[in-house]
Amino acid sequence: MKVTVCIGSSCHLKGSRTVVERLKELIEQHGLGDKVELAGTFCMGNCQKDVCVTVNDAVFSIVPEEVDSFFETEVLAHL
Amino acid sequence: MSLLFADIGIQSMNKYGEQLCGDHVDVLEQADDSTVIVLADGLGSGVKASILSTLTSKIISTMMAAGLSIEECVQTIADTLPISSVSRVGYSTFTLIHLVENREAEIFEYDNPHVILLRGGKHYHLPKAEQVIGDKTIYRSRVALQENDLFIAMSDGCTHAGIGIDKRFGWERDDIIAYLVSLYDPDFSAKTWATILLEECKNLYRFKPGDDTTICAIRMRRHEAVNVLFGPPAVHDDADRMISLFLEQEGRHVVCGGTTASLVADYLGVELRPSLTYDDPDIPPTAEMEGVDLVTEGVITVNRVLTYAKDYLQDNESYVKWGYKNDGASLLSRMMFEDATDIRFFVGRAMNPAHQNPSLPINFSIKMQLVIELNEALKKMGKRVQVTYF
Numbered sequence: 064m065k066v067t068v069c070i071g072s073s074c075h076l077k078g079s080r081t082v083v084e085r086l087k088e089l090i091e092q093h094g095l096g097d098k099v100e101l102a103g104t105f106c107m108g109n110c111q112k113d114v115c116v117t118v119n120d121a122v123f124s125i126v127p128e129e130v131d132s133f134f135e136t137e138v139l140a141h142l
Numbered sequence: 143m144s145l146l147f148a149d150i151g152i153q154s155m156n157k158y159g160e161q162l163c164g165d166h167v168d169v170l171e172q173a174d175d176s177t178v179i180v181l182a183d184g185l186g187s188g189v190k191a192s193i194l195s196t197l198t199s200k201i202i203s204t205m206m207a208a209g210l211s212i213e214e215c216v217q218t219i220a221d222t223l224p225i226s227s228v229s230r231v232g233y234s235t236f237t238l239i240h241l242v243e244n245r246e247a248e249i250f251e252y253d254n255p256h257v258i259l260l261r262g263g264k265h266y267h268l269p270k271a272e273q274v275i276g277d278k279t280i281y282r283s284r285v286a287l288q289e290n291d292l293f294i295a296m297s298d299g300c301t302h303a304g305i306g307i308d309k310r311f312g313w314e315r316d317d318i319i320a321y322l323v324s325l326y327d328p329d330f331s332a333k334t335w336a337t338i339l340l341e342e343c344k345n346l347y348r349f350k351p352g353d354d355t356t357i358c359a360i361r362m363r364r365h366e367a368v369n370v371l372f373g374p375p376a377v378h379d380d381a382d383r384m385i386s387l388f389l390e391q392e393g394r395h396v397v398c399g400g401t402t403a404s405l406v407a408d409y410l411g412v413e414l415r416p417s418l419t420y421d422d423p424d425i426p427p428t429a430e431m432e433g434v435d436l437v438t439e440g441v442i443t444v445n446r447v448l449t450y451a452k453d454y455l456q457d458n459e460s461y462v463k464w465g466y467k468n469d470g471a472s473l474l475s476r477m478m479f480e481d482a483t484d485i486r487f488f489v490g491r492a493m494n495p496a497h498q499n500p501s502l503p504i505n506f507s508i509k510m511q512l513v514i515e516l517n518e519a520l521k522k523m524g525k526r527v528q529v530t531y532f
Contacts, residue, residue, distance in 0.1 A: 070416055071400040072441050075426040083418050103416035103427060105400025105439075 064099050066138065069115040071106035078127035079114045085130040089138075098142060144175045144244035146287055147483040149361040150524055151332030153340040157187045157299070158350040164191025165297045165356035168199035170207050175244040178206045181358050182236040183254060183297040191234075191354065197222075198234035206240060212250050212282075216275040237295045239360065244287060251281040255301045258294040258319055259285065263326035265319045266291075290328050291362040292335065294318075299355030300339065304346030313346055331480050333523075335359035337458065367393025368482040370474075372440065373490035373509065374402050375532035384532040385409045388488045389433070394481075396474060397431070399440030401494060407431055422446075422469035436477065438470030440494075444512050446471035447478070451519035454479055478520060485520055487529040489513050 068074075068083050083103070090099050109115045112124035118137050125133050156163045164187045170178045180203045184194030198219055205215045219233070235253035242248060249257055249268065259266045268283040285291075302312040318339070325338065336357040343355050369391045375384045385406055389395065397403045400416075407414040414437070416429040425446055426439035438444075450471065453460045464475040478485055493506050513529065520527045 068418075070418070070426050070439070072426065072439055075439065075442060079426075080420055080423060084420075087418075101418065103418045103429075105404055105414070105416060105429070 064138065064142065065102060065117075065119055066099055067102045067104045067117045069105070069107050069109075070103040071110075073106070073110040074114045077114050081127035082114050082116065082125065082130055085127070086134065089131070089134045093139070095138075095142070099138060145364060146244040146289060146362045147365050148175075148177055148241050148244055148524075149332040149363055149483065150177075150179065151334065151336040151359045151361075152356070153333075153336035154354065154356040155299075155340060155344060155351055157352065157354050158347075160188050160354070162189055162192040163356070164188065164195055164354040165299070166192070166195035166199045167356060167358050168203040170203040172207055175241075177241045177244075178203045179239045179241070179295070179358060179360065180206075180236055181254065181295045181297065181356060182234045183299075183354070183356070184234040187354055194234040198236055202236060202238055206238070212238070212280070213275050216250075216252070216278060216280060235298075237358075239293065239295060241287070241360070244362070247283075247285050247287055247291075247293065249281075249283045249285075251283075252278055255296050255298055255315055256281070257283075258315070258322065260292040260294075260319075260322055260326065261288060262290060263323065263328070265323060287362050289362060289364055291360075292322075292326075292332075293360040294322065294335065294339065295358040295360075296339070297354060297356040299351060299353035300343050300357060302353055303343040303351075303355065305352065307348055308346060313343065329480070330361075332359040332361045333454070333458070334480075335361070363483065365483045366481055367391065367484040367486065368396060368477050369393055369486045369488065370396045370398060370478075371402055371406065371488045371490075372398040372444065372513065373494070374399075374405055374492040376491040377532075378492075380532050381405050382409060384488055384490060387530075391486060393484070393486075394435045394477065395433075396436040396438070396477065397434050398438050398444055398474070399494075400429075402440065402490065403429060403431065403434075403437045406434060410434075420469070421467050422463075422471065425469040425471045428470045428473065436470070436473055438474055441509055441512065443470040443474065444516065445508075447474050448512055448516045448519065450475045451479065451516060451523070455519060455522050478525070479523060482525060484526045485528070487513060487517070487527070488532065489529060490532050 113126045116123045164184045168180045180199040182195035182198040184191030202215045237254045238250040240248040270281040305312040336359045339357045371388045412432040417427045429437040450464045464472040
């Protein structure tokens with residue numbers, strides 16, 4: 064599974080660093096380093112929304128506070 | 143164009159308790175890569191010294207620039223400077239360095255500590271000829287310039303540092319030379335050299351300078367270009383033209399902005415690989431791409447570079463950040479402030495949809511303003527800057 068977080072200007076200002084760092088922690092805590100690949104990307108054209116994250120081909124828009132629940136429903140549940 | 147470029151760095155501190163510096167450095171760039179640099183030290187300290195040294199350096203540099211001889215300049219100084227009603231002397235000592243087409247240096251010295259030249263990291267003795275003009279003895283030297291020549295001109299506040307504290311006779315010229323040789327690194331910028339010496343003077347004075355102290359460092363280096371592509375072009379069809387023009391320039395290549403970087407990656411047919419490392423929490427990560435030396439995010443990164451640039455021109459306190467860190471803004475700052483002599487900006491004027499969100503503090507006019515301010519700051523650092531808009 065590939066999880067990609069937008070690190071472009073807009074998403075950065077909306078908190079993509081927090082999202083990236085929390086996802087890194089969660090992946091490590093669950094020992095998923097070999098199953099989940101975390102990557103960065105520049106602008107995906109969804110700047111009007113919250114931080115843009117994709118899981119494989121599905122696009123999500125999340126705020127930093129939602130990372131944990133996002134991880135459970137969209138990452139853990141699909142492994 | 144000469145192969146060499148003069149990197150000039152100046153640092154001063156005031157005599158303890160004074161509001162004004164009695165030393166003054168004037169740098170006047172002439173056509174064909176020639177430069178006149180005058181470091182003048184006005185008698186005494188405070189307002190009077192400041193006026194004397196400013197007058198002296200301005201008069202000399204303006205006259206020299208107009209092609210008048212050194213004899214005429216010195217004669218003019220002797221005739222025009224106001225005379226102190228107390229000491230009956232009215233003058234300012236000076237060091238004049240004339241870089242002729244960046245091929246040769248002509249140096250004229252009147253009563254300042256002699257200019258130091260390090261060549262290849264070793265002390266190079268400058269042969270001097272004595273010349274009496276009016277009642278003043280002037281020393282002249284002439285030397286053909288070589289890459290990595292480092293000239294240090296200073297006011298006597300530097301050689302007097304530490305008198306009566308740790309040094310009986312102050313920081314003597316030979317000791318300064320030994321200090322420079324021991325620290326020598328061909329990659330240090332002129333600004334860094336001036337800062338290093340001034341800091342040591344400050345320490346020797348125990349932070350209470352007994353005199354105005356000024357260092358002017360001149361480092362001869364080869365031209366090094368950095369090309370910066372910033373933003374997609376206003377007309378989408380211009381992208382290929384803009385990118386090919388950018389890439390064909392000699393020197394290093396930096397792409398600022400994610401959207402812009404994606405365009406370049408498409409053009410080159412290579413993969414753009416953003417990293418997820420935050421060396422500075424406020425600066426978005428950089429990315430890697432074959433064929434380009436550095437890829438950073440756009441506005442946030444460039445805005446930070448501008449902050450560093452403004453500080454560099456003041457007290458340079460943020461050097462402890464950008465001098466070592468590996469976030470995009472620090473890497474770009476080092477490349478532009480330290481490595482580059484010539485900087486070419488290729489600025490795209492597309493409205494980025496990413497920036498039109500009204501809740502975000504970035505927009506198109508801010509980006510254009512950033513380019514203008516950064517351009518000005520880099521020019522003040524002595525860089526040659528060229529901006530092309532698309």
